[in-house]
Amino acid sequence: NAGVTQTPKFQVLKTGQSMTLQCAQDMNHEYMSWYRQDPGMGLRLIHYSVGAGITDQGEVPNGYNVSRSTTEDFPLRLLSAAPSQTSVYFCASSPFDSPLHFGNGTRLTVT
C-alpha cells in the first residue's frame, strides 16, 4: 500500500500565484485533513473532511480551499499565495476514531 501520497514534494510560488497541493490515500479512510507545520508552532489544522462531499474548517482556514469529490483524494488549493503561507503542509487520513496516518509533506515557499 502507498498510504498517504502528497505531491509535489517541493514548490516555489510567487505572491499572487495559485496552486493545488495534491493528497491521495489508498486505505479507504473516511477522514482526511490538512495541517501546516511552522517552526515553534507545531502543526495546525487547516481543513478536514469526514467523507466525500463533506468538508469543514480547522484552526487556520483563511487563504485555503478544499473539496472532497472522492474518498481517495483531498486537494488543498491556494487561490492567491502569500508569503505567510510559506510552510510545510501535511495531509493525513484515518478511519474514524483511529490515529492519523500522515503523508511525507509538501514544502512550499512563497516569494
Place this chain on the structure above:
Amino acid sequence: AQSVTQLDSQVPVFEEAPVELRCNYSSSVSVYLFWYVQYPNQGLQLLLKYLSGSTLVESINGFEAEFNKSQTSFHLRKPSVHISDTAEYFCAVGLIQGAQKLVFGQGTRLTINP
C-alpha cells in the same frame, strides 16, 4: 478548547542516557493523547497513544508515556536512547468523539550526541 504545551523546544542528551520529553495539556473534557515522531524530511509517525485503561503506554522501540490526569501531563520517557532516536517529537490531544482533529504541541527536538 484544547491546548498542548511541550515544555522543552530542544533536548540534547548523550547516547545511552535516559530522556524525558515533557507534555502538558489543557481540556475541559476527556481526551485521547498521542505522541508522534518526525524523522528528518519525513512525515509524522504515531509513536504511542493513550485511549483508556492502563495509564502507562509503551511503544515497540522502548519509549513509554504515562497519563497523569491530576497533573494533566503525558510525558514521554526512554531509559536509554540511541543515535537513531534523533528526531522531533510531537505531543497531541484529540477529543474522544472526533479524535482525528488533533491539537499539537510545539514539538521537542531530541538530539543524541555520541
